Amino acid sequence: MQADAANAEARAVDWLIRQRDPMFDDWDGFADWLAEDPAHNAIYDAVASLDRDLDALPATSKPSVVIVPEAPRRPSRRAWFGGAMAAALVGAISLSSLGLFGNDSRIETLAGEHRTIALADGSKIEINGASVIEIDKDRPRFARLESGEAMFHVVHRDDDPFVVETGDAKIVDLGTAFNVVRRDRQTSVAVSEGIVLYNPDRDKVRLVAGKGLEARDGDRQPPVVQDVDVASIGGWRSGLLVYNGTPLAVVAEDLKRTAGMQVSIAPEASDLSFRGALIIDKNRNRTIADLAALSGTTAQRQGDGWILTR
Template sequence: MDEQMLDQAIAWQAALEQDDADWDAYLAWLEADPRHREAFDSVALVDAAITDNREQIKSVLAPDLTVPADPRPNRWRPRLLWGSAIAASLAILVAGPILRSNADPVVYENGGTTNRSLALANGTSVILAPSSRIVVTGKDAGAIELARGEAYFDVRHDPGRTLTVSAGTYRISDIGTRFSVNLASGAFRVGVAEGVVSVDAPGVAKPVRLDAGHQLVGGSGPLMLVPVDVAQIGSWRSGRLSYTDAPLALVAADISRYSGKAIIVDPSVEKMHFSGSLVIGDGSKLVGDLASVMGIEAQSTGNAVRLGAVR
């Protein structure tokens, strides 16, 4: 892979950290040349490894080199690390454990306020929403657990292997597609943007087939399989929370991640569902916008907000 292609991958890695990332342009670049994905996966893999192993890196850096306290704004300046012997050393140090052959689980967490991009060993790309966590198992990252929050998966087609993503009591199987999974407050949602997945769900005898443009929602009530606009799936990556017949508990949990406030759903409205789109922004207006659209009441108490019926 040439230096120009690697610089482009570095630039896209930095661009995707921003709230206004141009995902259409990124996907067009990714699909223009198979080597683009290879370059981006290489950059994202070391990016994730450096983020997860900062203390180890500090211990081996030369005295005149430092790792910034908050590396994200400037981490991928073209050629800053890549193109030097230091880059190779760091890659071996921090990426090596990720590529090991055993099945030790690797935890990836996004504790920040912007999305986090990951490249896994099997060519799968993952975008983690804020306050989200996945656990990856297997040398080929064939088993992934969404422990909490939301993640968007871009899975390279490979008939020889099946990726399994578990979220609570739900199990998603896939051989190559793009889909988003959300797990929050006992509610579950998976939407397929491209390809097909199958979902094993509690209380269902056979796996549920999910084609592109459909979502499966589970929670306290029965499973719901409904058609959705493909543009809604993973819309949080570009600054919008979009829903089609989603349980209020799931919507409230999403808003909590972006607003930093605990959102409590009162029993008077807990069975309500929401269809619509909310602009994320800095997260401060999400609760008010939701309450206004749904005709419910939002009462603030300290760092918590209770959603309930209008009195």
């Protein structure tokens, strides 16, 4: 099994390197390789994510391969990755032995990083930044969101529902797409397609498309179902964040998770709420300016981020 995994990792790296060539045209072969084994998709995604995140490796570690910091998309980046691949093939190093794939049942993202994982049953999980999700190879129709945010696109099976756990809550799909946020002992759920059941063994709350809820751990009463704009559910995936009376501290947390932006709220502005839409693009100053204007605050630079004051 370890040899098969190593071979799959090596093949994934090879595909990634080949696809950088402008003349690459073997997309049919690539698609056939992905279709050979459901694990190939996840392995390729892990390799591609590693390639994007090379600069995030700890500077204090002493790996067997020395990584020279480079600007993104430089040709030497390909040369390094190709060299690492060659070293792996001759046994000098391997991606697994360096721990770069980590625990394949636990997915952690950095602030501002977005990742998508495809499950063997055809379901898909899109994971926002600063999030932790656990999956279980022995329970392919299960995921646990420990913290952060994720959008679930679930292939429904009547005899085998997909279950998402977070905090002390359980969310069961009935053929569905839904977004889940886990923060500070609180869970938020919003459904964009189909139906989910929230805590079917306790609260028995049924959510259809366009509905959502927020619940805190330990609540004795079932959470109140609220209307949610379907178009805004999972908007973080395209850089759109929509709010209706949300505390500024929560907006700041979302900006850090989704875009890696550091925003703090001054004490005198901590009681303010925010209504409106924020578009996250390369011009972070514009996003902050919109947030300040719509919330009635003033934005000032503070180190690598901003602070909102009243």
